[in-house]
Amino acid sequence: MxxxxxxxxxxxxxxxxxxxxxxxxxxxxxxxxxxxxxxxxxxxxxxxxxxxxxxxxxxxxxxxxxxxxxxxxxxxxxxxxxxxxxxxxxxxxxxxxxxxxxxPPNEISPADAPVKEIVIPGPDLEGGVDRFPHLISTPGFDPAPFITAGVWVTRDPETGAYNLGIYRGMVKAPDRIGCATDVSTQHLAIQWEKARRMG
Known part of the structure; x- marks a missing residue:
């Protein structure tokens, strides 16, 4: 890298x-x-x-x-x-x-992992995703800010297998991001449909 x-x-x-x-x-x-x-x-x-x-x-x-x-x-x-x-x-x-x-993967211990340089504790989380400057890609056409290439982590409700997919997410509220599942062959849509059928 x-x-x-x-x-x-x-x-x-x-x-x-x-x-x-x-x-x-x-x-x-x-x-x-x-x-x-x-x-x-x-x-x-x-x-x-x-x-x-x-x-x-x-x-x-x-x-x-x-x-x-x-x-x-x-x-x-x-x-x-x-x-x-x-x-x-x-x-x-x-x-x-x-x-x-x-x-090959280079495994390191959790204590040595280069993550969590910035930790946002308790009350500071109140702003939710609004604390970050998510963009309106096409002003006048997009109804809200979007996370254009967000990585969504999902879990298959039947197999338990995890999947990572890149989907566009609409910032609807500080604590809510929406994602369209209108392409039926995408893993997110497949897993959503399974979960819906399972109740």
Missing amino acids: PYQDVRDYIDELTRRDLLHVIDETVSKDTELVPLVRLQFRGLAEEHRKAFWFRSITDARGRDYDGSVLLGSLGCSRAVYAAAMGTDTDGIREKWASAHGNHL
Whole structure:
């Protein structure tokens, strides 16, 4: 893996001049995504960059304690290559190498696991998912903020087997995210239907 964390990757994007850093306050609901999308309307691919917004507000004027990195994986071949730790000429070779050389899992003890750097305790959880600046991808068309590529962990009610799937989730309330199960062949829909039948 070329990067230990997102901070390392931001440093590499900066080094390669593939990052716009925006310090002006930007609304996550009306301005952020449209600003990034502008580069896809006529700007040559070699000029496209990732965006790092470091001062976020929403349409109601609420400020967020955090930042948003957008377009950081696939807005151009150069950015995609940076994410893979190579240059544009090395993308194909990197994929070929990955397909032929799977890495075995590296098990570590729970005490040494690099997780839970930030723990949000009891009363601070009251804000729910609203404490994070979830984006409105298409202002005027999306009815709410969405988690575009969230990983949903589900368990089959019959077999007990777990499944991880990437689904778009609509933020409906601080404590509720909705997910469409309208594609009947997706595991989430299959498991939901089993659970529904089981009562």
